Amino acid sequence: MAERIALIGGTGKEGKGLAFRWAQAGYDVVIGSRQVEKAQIAADELNQLLGNIKNPVTGLQNLQAADWCDIAVLTVPFAAHQAILTELKDCLNGKILIDVTVPLVPPKVTKVQFPPAGSAALEARDILGEGIQVVSAFQNISYERLMDEGDIECDVLVTGTSKDARKIVLALVEKAGMVGWDAGPIENSVVAEGMTSVLIGLNSQYGIHNAGIKITGINRE
Amino acid sequence: MAERIALIGGTGKEGKGLAFRWAQAGYDVVIGSRQVEKAQIAADELNQLLGNIKNPVTGLQNLQAADWCDIAVLTVPFAAHQAILTELKDCLNGKILIDVTVPLVPPKVTKVQFPPAGSAALEARDILGEGIQVVSAFQNISYERLMDEGDIECDVLVTGTSKDARKIVLALVEKAGMVGWDAGPIENSVVAEGMTSVLIGLNSQYGIHNAGIKITGINRE
Numbered sequence: 111m112a113e114r115i116a117l118i119g120g121t122g123k124e125g126k127g128l129a130f131r132w133a134q135a136g137y138d139v140v141i142g143s144r145q146v147e148k149a150q151i152a153a154d155e156l157n158q159l160l161g162n163i164k165n166p167v168t169g170l171q172n173l174q175a176a177d178w179c180d181i182a183v184l185t186v187p188f189a190a191h192q193a194i195l196t197e198l199k200d201c202l203n204g205k206i207l208i209d210v211t212v213p214l215v216p217p218k219v220t221k222v223q224f225p226p227a228g229s230a231a232l233e234a235r236d237i238l239g240e241g242i243q244v245v246s247a248f249q250n251i252s253y254e255r256l257m258d259e260g261d262i263e264c265d266v267l268v269t270g271t272s273k274d275a276r277k278i279v280l281a282l283v284e285k286a287g288m289v290g291w292d293a294g295p296i297e298n299s300v301v302a303e304g305m306t307s308v309l310i311g312l313n314s315q316y317g318i319h320n321a322g323i324k325i326t327g328i329n330r331e
Numbered sequence: 332m333a334e335r336i337a338l339i340g341g342t343g344k345e346g347k348g349l350a351f352r353w354a355q356a357g358y359d360v361v362i363g364s365r366q367v368e369k370a371q372i373a374a375d376e377l378n379q380l381l382g383n384i385k386n387p388v389t390g391l392q393n394l395q396a397a398d399w400c401d402i403a404v405l406t407v408p409f410a411a412h413q414a415i416l417t418e419l420k421d422c423l424n425g426k427i428l429i430d431v432t433v434p435l436v437p438p439k440v441t442k443v444q445f446p447p448a449g450s451a452a453l454e455a456r457d458i459l460g461e462g463i464q465v466v467s468a469f470q471n472i473s474y475e476r477l478m479d480e481g482d483i484e485c486d487v488l489v490t491g492t493s494k495d496a497r498k499i500v501l502a503l504v505e506k507a508g509m510v511g512w513d514a515g516p517i518e519n520s521v522v523a524e525g526m527t528s529v530l531i532g533l534n535s536q537y538g539i540h541n542a543g544i545k546i547t548g549i550n551r552e
Contacts, residue, residue, distance in 0.1 A: 263547045294441050295441075298532075301525040318548060321547070325543070327539060
């Protein structure tokens with residue numbers, strides 16, 4: 111429980127939703143943003159929802175947040191992915207980056223379209239190099255449910271550059287109230303990233319908002 | 332129900348399992364193989380299990396099976412994928428090919444490794460050209476369950492080159508006793524193909540044989 115978690119580009123619903131869950135679980139959490147004021151507004155909003163907790167959420171500029179943390183969680187639109195990773199590379203040395211990015215290319219967001227690296231997480235690995243563990247997770251979660259403390263009817267597939275890093279992130283998944291699975295090496299990140307386009311397509315076909323996936327055939331206890 | 336279904340390379344457990352389900356549902360089913368004798372042995376084996384049915388399964392050489400059918404289902408190891416598609420192209424004109432192939436590259440079958448085309452199904456589309464509809468399905472099913480008539484605790488993601496072709500295959504999924512979903516264009520075939528490596532990895536981690544997936548958040552009735 112020593113981890114300090116920074117949500118980079120964390121003022122959107124993904125970043126705020128995950129920050130809410132981890133702050134509630136007792137982690138030290140920072141929201142990062144390009145503009146510190148925006149980060150602080152998001153942090154204040156979360157603290158109001160969280161009530162009296164041991165470690166209130168704080169807001170920092172992205173670079174400072176990355177510098178402060180043990181684990182950085184990247185929740186930016188895909189268009190900002192490459193630039194922000196290049197900017198943060200030095201601050202992240204020796205740490206874990208959890209990449210939540212889905213490489214959606216509007217307007218065809220229901221069609222899987224990967225970048226030349228093969229996936230967003232593989233692009234992150236290529237940019238960050240060997241000194242930083244990259245883990246891919248949380249792409250299929252319907253973020254509306256994170257802040258209302260409801261059950262998340264969707265499992266989390268965790269892939270990453272090392273088994274140890276995946277293990278650390280699987281513990282964070284559990285602390286956030288979700289069921290996670292070790293889905294193998296970072297090359298397998300295509301599955302969860304691509305699944306997001308499939309789920310967006312199902313949401314649109316059925317007029318719903320929270321299509322998800324569950325792993326079957328394994329005792330969930 | 333007019334469809335004549337040929338299982339190309341259908342003497343393995345995938346081909347026989349699907350043939351069993353469709354023959355049982357009343358479809359006219361042929362097992363195809365490189366050697367007609369092998370196809371006939373597999374067909375006899377199925378007929379013995381099926382008992383008295385209207386249309387007994389028959390065995391043909393792959394090319395003859397492809398020529399005879401309305402819908403061809405390709406269940407070959409990935410190493411044979413390119414060669415057999417090139418061979419069958421002319422026989423399949425105007426028909427639907429259901430590609431069940433997973434591009435596993437031994438020994439690292441738990442790591443997703445796509446061919447240059449992007450996926451096995453995209454390779455099939457590139458080889459077959461515009462005259463043939465390619466649909467990708469059934470990659471995540473544990474085939475052991477097909478022949479014992481048990482419930483399949485795994486949904487089928489159906490992607491393909493046209494919505495009409497996906498619809499026809501979704502009806503075949505249902506007739507085989509499974510739940511299928513329209514998972515979008517053929518580019519999305521990476522999700523189900525890649526998922527197979529994730530599920531093989533989970534089977535190995537948990538010492539089980541039938542890890543699968545289910546779509547959540549949608550009323551299943």
